[in-house]
Amino acid sequence: xxxxxxxxxxxxxxxxxxxxxxxxxxxxxxxxxxxxxxxxxxxxxxxxxxxxxxxxxxxxxxxxxxxxxxxxxxxxxxxxxxxxxxxxxxxxxxxxxxxxxxxxxxxxxxxxxxxxxxxxxxxxxxxxxxxxxxxxxxxxxxxxxxxxxxxxxxxxxxxxxxxxxxxxxxxxxxxxxxxxxxxxxxxxxxxxxxxxxxxxxxxxxxxxxxxxxxxxxxxxxxxxxxxxxxxxxxxxxxxxxxxxxxxxxxxxxxxxxxxxxxxxxxxxxxxxxxxxxxxxxxxxxxxxxxxxxxxxxxxxx
Amino acid sequence: xxxxxxxxxxxxxxxxxxxxxxxxxxxxxxxxxxxxxxxxxxxxxxxxxxxxxxxxxxxxxxxxxxxxxxxxxxxxxxxxxxxxxxxxxxxxxxxxxxxxxxxxxxxxxxxxxxxxxxxxxxxxxxxxxxxxxxxxxxxxxxxxxxxxxxxxxxxxxxxxxxxxxxxxxxxxxxxxxxxxxxxxxxxxxxxxxxxxxxxxxxxxxxxxxxxxxxxxxxxxxxxxxxxxxxxxxxxxxxxxxxxxxxxxxxxxxxxxxxxxxxxxxxxxxxxxxxxxxxxxxxxxxxxxxxxxxxxxxxxxx
Amino acid sequence: xxxxxxxxxxxxxxxxxxxxxxxxxxxxxxxxxxxxxxxxxxxxxxxxxxxxxxxxxxxxxxxxxxxxxxxxxxxxxxxxxxxxxxxxxxxxxxxxxxxxxxxxxxxxxxxxxxxxxxxxxxxxxxxxxxxxxxxxxxxxxxxxxxxxxxxxxxxxxxxxxxxxxxxxxxxxxxxxxxxxxxxxxxxxxxxxxxxxxxxxxxxxxxxxxxxxxxxxxxxxxxxxxxxxxxxxxxxxxxxxxxxxxxxxxxxxxxxxxxxxxxxxxxxxxxxxxxxxxxxxxxxxxxxxxxxxxxxxxxxxx
Numbered sequence: 037x038x039x040x041x042x043x044x045x046x047x048x049x050x051x052x053x054x055x056x057x058x059x060x061x062x063x064x065x066x067x068x069x070x071x072x073x074x075x076x077x078x079x080x081x082x083x084x085x086x087x088x089x090x091x092x093x094x095x096x097x098x099x100x101x102x103x104x105x106x107x108x109x110x111x112x113x114x115x116x117x118x119x120x121x122x123x124x125x126x127x128x129x130x131x132x133x134x135x136x137x138x139x140x141x142x143x144x145x146x147x148x149x150x151x152x153x154x155x156x157x158x159x160x161x162x163x164x165x166x167x168x169x170x171x172x173x174x175x176x177x178x179x180x181x182x183x184x185x186x187x188x189x190x191x192x193x194x195x196x197x198x199x200x201x202x203x204x205x206x207x208x209x210x211x212x213x214x215x216x217x218x219x220x221x222x223x224x225x226x227x228x229x230x231x232x233x234x235x236x237x238x239x240x241x242x243x244x245x246x247x248x249x250x251x252x253x254x255x256x257x258x259x260x261x262x263x264x265x266x267x268x269x270x271x272x273x274x275x276x277x278x279x280x281x282x283x284x285x286x287x288x289x290x291x292x293x294x295x296x297x298x299x300x301x302x303x304x305x306x307x308x309x310x311x312x313x314x315x316x317x318x319x320x321x322x323x324x325x326x327x328x329x330x331x332x333x334x335x336x337x
Numbered sequence: 338x339x340x341x342x343x344x345x346x347x348x349x350x351x352x353x354x355x356x357x358x359x360x361x362x363x364x365x366x367x368x369x370x371x372x373x374x375x376x377x378x379x380x381x382x383x384x385x386x387x388x389x390x391x392x393x394x395x396x397x398x399x400x401x402x403x404x405x406x407x408x409x410x411x412x413x414x415x416x417x418x419x420x421x422x423x424x425x426x427x428x429x430x431x432x433x434x435x436x437x438x439x440x441x442x443x444x445x446x447x448x449x450x451x452x453x454x455x456x457x458x459x460x461x462x463x464x465x466x467x468x469x470x471x472x473x474x475x476x477x478x479x480x481x482x483x484x485x486x487x488x489x490x491x492x493x494x495x496x497x498x499x500x501x502x503x504x505x506x507x508x509x510x511x512x513x514x515x516x517x518x519x520x521x522x523x524x525x526x527x528x529x530x531x532x533x534x535x536x537x538x539x540x541x542x543x544x545x546x547x548x549x550x551x552x553x554x555x556x557x558x559x560x561x562x563x564x565x566x567x568x569x570x571x572x573x574x575x576x577x578x579x580x581x582x583x584x585x586x587x588x589x590x591x592x593x594x595x596x597x598x599x600x601x602x603x604x605x606x607x608x609x610x611x612x613x614x615x616x617x618x619x620x621x622x623x624x625x626x627x628x629x630x631x632x633x634x635x636x637x638x
Numbered sequence: 639x640x641x642x643x644x645x646x647x648x649x650x651x652x653x654x655x656x657x658x659x660x661x662x663x664x665x666x667x668x669x670x671x672x673x674x675x676x677x678x679x680x681x682x683x684x685x686x687x688x689x690x691x692x693x694x695x696x697x698x699x700x701x702x703x704x705x706x707x708x709x710x711x712x713x714x715x716x717x718x719x720x721x722x723x724x725x726x727x728x729x730x731x732x733x734x735x736x737x738x739x740x741x742x743x744x745x746x747x748x749x750x751x752x753x754x755x756x757x758x759x760x761x762x763x764x765x766x767x768x769x770x771x772x773x774x775x776x777x778x779x780x781x782x783x784x785x786x787x788x789x790x791x792x793x794x795x796x797x798x799x800x801x802x803x804x805x806x807x808x809x810x811x812x813x814x815x816x817x818x819x820x821x822x823x824x825x826x827x828x829x830x831x832x833x834x835x836x837x838x839x840x841x842x843x844x845x846x847x848x849x850x851x852x853x854x855x856x857x858x859x860x861x862x863x864x865x866x867x868x869x870x871x872x873x874x875x876x877x878x879x880x881x882x883x884x885x886x887x888x889x890x891x892x893x894x895x896x897x898x899x900x901x902x903x904x905x906x907x908x909x910x911x912x913x914x915x916x917x918x919x920x921x922x923x924x925x926x927x928x929x930x931x932x933x934x935x936x937x938x939x
Contacts (some may be wrong), residue, residue, distance in 0.1 A: 039829070039831055039842050039902070040843070040845050041829065041900055058682065058828030058903070060682065060685065062686050062688070062698060064668075065366055065437075065668065065671075066366065067671045069367025069370070069671070070367065070371065070675055072559065072562070073559050075559065078562050084361035084362060084442075086440045086470050087361060096363060136667075137687075139686050141688075227340070233340075242341065243341050245570035245571070245572050247555070248552075249550070249551050249552035249851070249853065250552070250851050251550065251552035251553075251850075251852070252555065254850075255857075257678075258676070258678030259671065259674055259675040261680050261685070263846065265846060268846070269847035270923070271847050271927075272925075298341045298564075299340035323572035323573075365668070366666035366668040367666075367667065370666055370668025370672055374860050375857070377859075379660070379661045384662065384863070385663060385741050386741055387662060387741045524660065527715070545867060545870070545871065546867070546870065546871035546873050548871070548883070549853075550851070552853035552854075553853040553856065553857060595860075599642045624871055624872045
């Protein structure tokens with residue numbers, strides 16, 4: 037009997053199957069400091085306990101994207117160890133703030149399966165949920181990945197493609213309990229621009245650029261306990277045409293989010309991820325730039 | 338209206354102006370651990386809560402230079418985003434210890450302005466002050482930077498060059514309350530050399546050398562939330578004759594301080610920064626060495 | 639009088655001598671987060687406070703290997719600053735769990751001395767012990783290093799070679815007080831494989847590979863406050879045939895341990911280090927792989 041984890045192949049997944057992922061994770065001030073070192077994040081509400089308290093929270097919550105990476109990382113050994121490509125995300129919602137000291141565990145439900153016509157691969161859709169130590173959901177999102185079949189001849193019992201929202205409805209957004217920005221100090225926030233200053237359709241070039249080295253993305257991806265081999269195994273990667281390790285897409289997302297401070301200073305807490313795709317690989321040493329467009333607005337009061 | 342921060346140009350500053358900087362920062366055990374990883378610092382009083390308690394403190398204070406970098410980082414977007422060069426520091430004093438969990442905010446007063454004869458740039462002198470969540474000053478220092486003018490024709494209303502002390506007077510040094518080295522254990526400190534063993538004029542070659550990689554200084558500088566583009570934007574920097582990112586001078590200062598343990602083992606707490614200049618740029622990969630000279634001594638009892 | 643530490647030469651050591659090492663170290667959540675970033679460790683009991691509590695512990699203990707590196711690091715300035723080679727380890731036992739907030743100090747007793755026939759070097763055997771702030775031993779191990787003589791003519795008073803166990807006896811293993819895996823959740827652990835599934839002689843190829851960059855090992859080794867020059871001083875190392883910094887062997891051990899999760903998922907706490915040698919140097923950029931063999935089993939109840 038082999039002791040190592042072979043991962044799941046496309047034919048191993050079944051509609052409705054729930055996979056409880058391993059390695060629950062206590063997120064600490066140490067993780068938060070590292071996340072700042074990885075991203076340079078300057079959003080006041082996650083940078084200063086005092087700003088967070090003034091906004092009605094117990095202290096600075098863990099950056100929602102750090103929570104995302106932690107919850108995501110747990111799902112890799114079960115969902116995407118044999119993935120060819122991580123295709124997309126949708127309907128991501130942060131359901132409760134996570135504070136240092138909280139422990140996050142994660143599980144995924146298979147909500148879609150679609151074999152490709154070549155019968156060598158298929159697309160697996162999962163809804164992944166992160167819960168804290170009290171069993172409260174803190175994050176829920178859908179992702180879909182193309183996964184290899186182990187046996188081309190294997191027959192897939194039932195297939196289905198889930199219907200996913202283009203965007204999370206404003207009525208589905210969950211604000212942290214007690215959140216109140218009445219006394220918010222825009223100077224400490226870093227910009228005078230408030231909700232009403234942003235217009236639908238507006239594009240913001242965040243100007244700044246950030247290069248990430250091999251050592252940096254590897255530190256981040258290990259911190260997230262994401263074990264996908266493409267990020268670490270240089271010996272294997274040397275055989276790839278790129279010859280390079282692939283950077284975990286979440287590192288790019290977080291870098292872009294860090295850059296987006298310059299123009300979105302007072303947008304301190306991500307409530308939802310409408311959707312996303314990794315449209316091109318990023319290799320260490322390249323400089324990442326970011327821009328944002330306001331697609332819609334919803335006044336939450 | 339552009340949403341991104343253009344930074345202040347030379348003509349935007351006025352004598353007496355006070356700029357409250359954004360992004361207050363709760364400094365945690367995570368930041369302290371990273372600072373040790375960046376510097377290898379071994380000073381017993383900042384390494385061991387037990388040593389700190391034996392010296393009359395609540396626990397290990399945050400390394401004063403880490404406090405400096407945090408306070409400094411906040412000032413960059415307002416003071417030096419359009420800087421040509423960071424010219425110098427003077428009259429820096431640490432006024433109260435910072436402990437993990439404290440939140441530091443910072444502000445700067447413009448105390449000097451001197452336009453250069455080419456009218457393209459000018460020197461801005463600021464006194465920057467860091468305060469904790471109780472409003473107590475923890476650090477105050479002067480720095481001066483050469484800043485670009487946006488409009489060469491702009492007329493500067495009032496100019497002045499501040500008089501700065503060559504060194505902080507011993508009578509102006511502030512010891513952490515309760516500090517008492519009576520029971521100090523020199524073996525745990527790492528050397529038998531005490532105050533009375535150091536002579537004015539004595540030079541100490543700290544012997545050891547330390548190379549810093551791109552990924553390391555970028556992690557540190559992001560941790561300090563210092564956003565100066567020259568440290569991160571490799572795409573832009575490729576157009577510079579050096580072709581390289583500039584390493585934040587504070588990284589070099591802290592590396593030198595870490596190396597200085599070897600010969601200054603029992604000098605665990607910096608009380609003041611008499612002055613300093615970045616006399617040459619440092620690029621990643623070079624090996625940093627350090628030496629110290631005892632310029633003066635003051636017995637604080 | 640020179641102020642810098644020259645380190646001890648072979649003739650400076652005496653049988654029975656006890657060296658109290660400098661720089662006690664409070665180990666924090668920040669150190670733990672960094673260790674995860676360095677290794678990607680996923681063992682549930684050190685990753686999740688909840689899993690640790692379910693196993694009868696106060697919270698997640700600090701990874702024993704992180705404790706090892708901290709205790710080891712302290713011994714370098716006294717034991718191996720003038721070492722030619724770090725030859726081996728034996729009889730290492732973790733005697734009490736270390737929790738974030740604990741402060742570890744370390745000391746070494748010289749238990750063996752053997753001059754080499756060339757009279758230029760000799761082998762020093764030390765038993766190094768780490769203790770916490772309550773004076774309780776947390777770790778004890780033997781290591782031996784080849785150390786240069788300063789003066790070839792120096793006569794060594796007394797020599798002895800200690801007898802070391804091939805392996806730590808099961809009866810000498812110390813379990814953390816209160817440890818109870820009765821309610822252990824193997825799904826959260828990451829594998830169904832339990833004690834009874836491993837057979838003596840069984841070999842496990844851990845499959846995954848991990849590359850480490852210069853910036854990464856330097857961060858780790860500085861965090862451990864290990865000051866051996868070969869890890870940091872690139873200027874000096876450029877004169878070595880390799881032209882490269884040597885990676886601290888402990889970085890390789892911890893990387894291998896992180897990789898070993900894949901196949902040893904539920905072996906969350908190292909109780910002892912039977913022995914070990916660094917059989918080849920590792921240079922940054924290489925990909926580390928790992929395999930394990932079950933040499934023996936002992937049912938601790």
